[in-house]
Amino acid sequence: MPDKALEIKKRIGVVPDESWLFDRLTGLEFLEFVGRMYGLSRSMARQRAGELLELFALDGATDKLIADYSKGMRKRLSMGAALIHRPELFLLDEPFEGVDAMGARLMKGILQDQVKRGATVFLTSHVLEVVERLCDRVAIIHQGRLVAEGGMADLRTGGDTLEDVFVRLFWTGVDPERIDWL
Amino acid sequence: MLRLPGSSLLRVVASFLPLALWYGIWGLLSALAYFFLSSPGNARLFPVALPVGLMFLVFYWQLGPLLTSLPGASLDLRRLSIYPVPVGQLFVAEVLLRFIAAPELPLLLAAVGIGLMVNPSLNARTAPAALAMFALFNACLAAGLRYPLQRWAGGRHFHQAVALILILMVALPQVVLATNFRLPVGRWILMEQPGWWLCTATARASLGCDLTSAFVCLAVWLVAAYYFGHWQFSQSICRDVRASPDYRPRMAKFGGVVATLAGLVSVLFPDRLAALVEKELCSLARTPRFRVVFMMAFSFGVMVFLPMALHAGRESGRDPFHDYLTIICAYALLLLADVVFWNVFGLDNNAAQMYFLLPCSTRYILLAKNLAAITFVVLETTLVVVVWKLIRMPASAGSVAQAYAVTLCLTIYLLSAGNLSSVRLPYGVKPERATSAVSSGRVRAFLLLIYPLISVPVVLAFVARYAFDTQAAFWMVLGFAACLGVAVYRLAMESAIKWIAHHREEMLKRLTASSGPAGV
Numbered sequence: 001m002p003d004k005a006l007e008i009k010k011r012i013g014v015v016p017d018e019s020w021l022f023d024r025l026t027g028l029e030f031l032e033f034v035g036r037m038y039g040l041s042r043s044m045a046r047q048r049a050g051e052l053l054e055l056f057a058l059d060g061a062t063d064k065l066i067a068d069y070s071k072g073m074r075k076r077l078s079m080g081a082a083l084i085h086r087p088e089l090f091l092l093d094e095p096f097e098g099v100d101a102m103g104a105r106l107m108k109g110i111l112q113d114q115v116k117r118g119a120t121v122f123l124t125s126h127v128l129e130v131v132e133r134l135c136d137r138v139a140i141i142h143q144g145r146l147v148a149e150g151g152m153a154d155l156r157t158g159g160d161t162l163e164d165v166f167v168r169l170f171w172t173g174v175d176p177e178r179i180d181w182l
Numbered sequence: 183m184l185r186l187p188g189s190s191l192l193r194v195v196a197s198f199l200p201l202a203l204w205y206g207i208w209g210l211l212s213a214l215a216y217f218f219l220s221s222p223g224n225a226r227l228f229p230v231a232l233p234v235g236l237m238f239l240v241f242y243w244q245l246g247p248l249l250t251s252l253p254g255a256s257l258d259l260r261r262l263s264i265y266p267v268p269v270g271q272l273f274v275a276e277v278l279l280r281f282i283a284a285p286e287l288p289l290l291l292a293a294v295g296i297g298l299m300v301n302p303s304l305n306a307r308t309a310p311a312a313l314a315m316f317a318l319f320n321a322c323l324a325a326g327l328r329y330p331l332q333r334w335a336g337g338r339h340f341h342q343a344v345a346l347i348l349i350l351m352v353a354l355p356q357v358v359l360a361t362n363f364r365l366p367v368g369r370w371i372l373m374e375q376p377g378w379w380l381c382t383a384t385a386r387a388s389l390g391c392d393l394t395s396a397f398v399c400l401a402v403w404l405v406a407a408y409y410f411g412h413w414q415f416s417q418s419i420c421r422d423v424r425a426s427p428d429y430r431p432r433m434a435k436f437g438g439v440v441a442t443l444a445g446l447v448s449v450l451f452p453d454r455l456a457a458l459v460e461k462e463l464c465s466l467a468r469t470p471r472f473r474v475v476f477m478m479a480f481s482f483g484v485m486v487f488l489p490m491a492l493h494a495g496r497e498s499g500r501d502p503f504h505d506y507l508t509i510i511c512a513y514a515l516l517l518l519a520d521v522v523f524w525n526v527f528g529l530d531n532n533a534a535q536m537y538f539l540l541p542c543s544t545r546y547i548l549l550a551k552n553l554a555a556i557t558f559v560v561l562e563t564t565l566v567v568v569v570w571k572l573i574r575m576p577a578s579a580g581s582v583a584q585a586y587a588v589t590l591c592l593t594i595y596l597l598s599a600g601n602l603s604s605v606r607l608p609y610g611v612k613p614e615r616a617t618s619a620v621s622s623g624r625v626r627a628f629l630l631l632i633y634p635l636i637s638v639p640v641v642l643a644f645v646a647r648y649a650f651d652t653q654a655a656f657w658m659v660l661g662f663a664a665c666l667g668v669a670v671y672r673l674a675m676e677s678a679i680k681w682i683a684h685h686r687e688e689m690l691k692r693l694t695a696s697s698g699p700a701g702v
Contacts, residue, residue, distance in 0.1 A: 009541035016539060019532040024465035029441075036457035037540040065468065 219297030326411030523600030
């Protein structure tokens with residue numbers, strides 16, 4: 001649907017990889033920029049940007065360039081960028097990678113609030129414990145193919161964790177004990 | 183769709199051509215040096231000419247990479263520092279890379295050495311040894327200076343000013359030559375260099391005069407360069423920018439000068455486009471490479487052309503300065519082109535992907551980058567005019583108008599070609615590396631072919647003025663060139679948009695590619 005691409009993008013909030021942020025902008029400038037790109041007025045975008053920085057405890061670094069942010073700060077800023085226009089669908093790629101415990105708790109809480117107000121959250125993660133705690137439905141992709149899909153209870157049979165299921169299905173690695181010196 | 187050279191043969195030719203031209207020029211210089219130095223009739227000039235020539239070589243070897251933004255291969259110390267390799271070995275590798283990065287200089291020195299040796303009126307058997315020590319001195323010094331220079335150029339305020347002064351020193355030979363060595367510094371270079379001075383000692387050792395004292399001086403210089411280079415190199419390895427005591431988080435006041443300028447510019451455009459333009463202006467102004475080039479354009483550019491303008495002023499009775507302002511502005515445009523035209527996504531690196539997540543069209547993205555470029559070009563031209571007036575050079579309203587008009591007309595063509603090269607030959611660049619070129623080797627090859635082509639419509643305006651001996655002809659042809667430029671720009675923009683639509687992934691992949699431990 002290339003002709004509707006812009007309209008569709010407006011309804012989606014993507015949490016970008018932290019390396020996709022514009023390093024030479026400040027956190028406030030970046031959020032304001034993203035807000036304006038989603039059609040918010042300059043004043044509205046600036047107001048929301050300030051509030052989001054405060055929410056994610058980044059208000060102490062308002063004038064700091066993103067280049068000087070830590071990985072966790074960049075992740076939180078990415079999350080803020082996804083929220084600024086109140087999207088209906090969130091796409092998150094490894095959202096909790098490199099985020100400290102407080103930040104992760106905050107982000108999870110926000111995502112759960114968004115789900116309560118009717119938004120859909122679509123997240124990818126290699127940390128299956130996070131998936132187990134947050135998701136209603138799970139799809140497992142292996143080597144680019146969708147190999148399993150369903151509700152959490154359907155996939156976790158007999159009290160297995162998702163990690164157990166995944167390892168049972170796909171383990172092809174070498175046993176470390178076979179390497180003498182390791 | 184417009185097509186760039188696409189076949190592999192054309193690519194090879196395009197890559198080879200600038201190298202051939204560059205080394206051809208140095209080969210020619212080396213041949214001239216050989217013929218000059220091997221002629222017995224010139225021998226009486228050598229005690230004066232050789233130290234002067236060697237001094238210019240020292241300038242070029244040490245500061246040339248900073249000036250030309252072609253630093254050549256070097257070790258990536260940050261990556262290598264985690265491995266247990268002795269610093270001494272890394273330093274030796276870096277010294278060797280300083281030779282490889284500037285092979286034209288050993289070539290020239292070899293020609294000098296052979297020329298002196300075959301000169302029958304000299305007993306210059308020691309020339310190869312003396313020149314080898316001179317070359318090693320320069321390589322050790324360059325290995326030590328390289329990283330501090332990069333840091334300074336990428337740093338803030340004081341350090342950046344030091345880097346700029348060093349860059350301006352590269353223009354010194356031009357000034358000295360243009361003033362026929364009448365300035366004190368010129369007289370010093372020509373006649374008053376002491377015997378222990380590196381270049382004089384090398385010349386004396388090469389010409390077979392006072393061999394013992396000359397070689398002792400040279401050895402002292404070499405040992406000093408080795409220890410200085412090794413010390414600075416070790417410091418660079420140990421230095422973690424974030425842990426250094428002078429490190430402060432970079433702050434950028436939203437209400438700063440650039441942000442204010444960005445706000446003013448963006449009042450003229452719809453909000454999404456305005457946001458993109460503001461983002462571009464702020465990002466560029468905070469990029470060390472851009473800042474260095476921007477400052478060079480109105481300082482170094484004026485300094486390089488000033489002696490020629492003064493010379494023309496003495497020779498000609500007609501308004502000789504009329505075109506020099508235009509030439510300086512065009513030169514400034516050339517310097518800026520690397521950062522604002524040819525690889526507009528390069529400084530964004532991975533972040534270029536962000537543009538395609540946001541609900542904005544490719545046309546807007548390119549247009550915003552072009553508008554930011556035009557803003558900086560106008561600002562740069564204004565600064566050149568201001569500097570020109572500050573040093574009390576004559577600038578009539580006509581010459582100022584001509585400078586703006588020609589610069590803007592050239593800008594239209596540069597934007598057209600730049601949009602195409604930016605999407606077809608993108609290249610990820612680290613913004614903090616102030617001395618790195620922003621465009622890739624292939625883009626530079628493309629530029630070598632495209633620059634003369636781009637200049638043709640503007641050159642025709644000057645030809646028209648010469649042919650009809652009237653300014654009206656100049657303005658008419660320039661007006662036509664501008665209209666043609668707008669048409670070419672639109673065509674190039676459509677072509678770039680189509681290319682992105684079909685090759686976005688390829689483009690992003692190129693932008694995110696990273697280099698190994700020995701990067702260029």
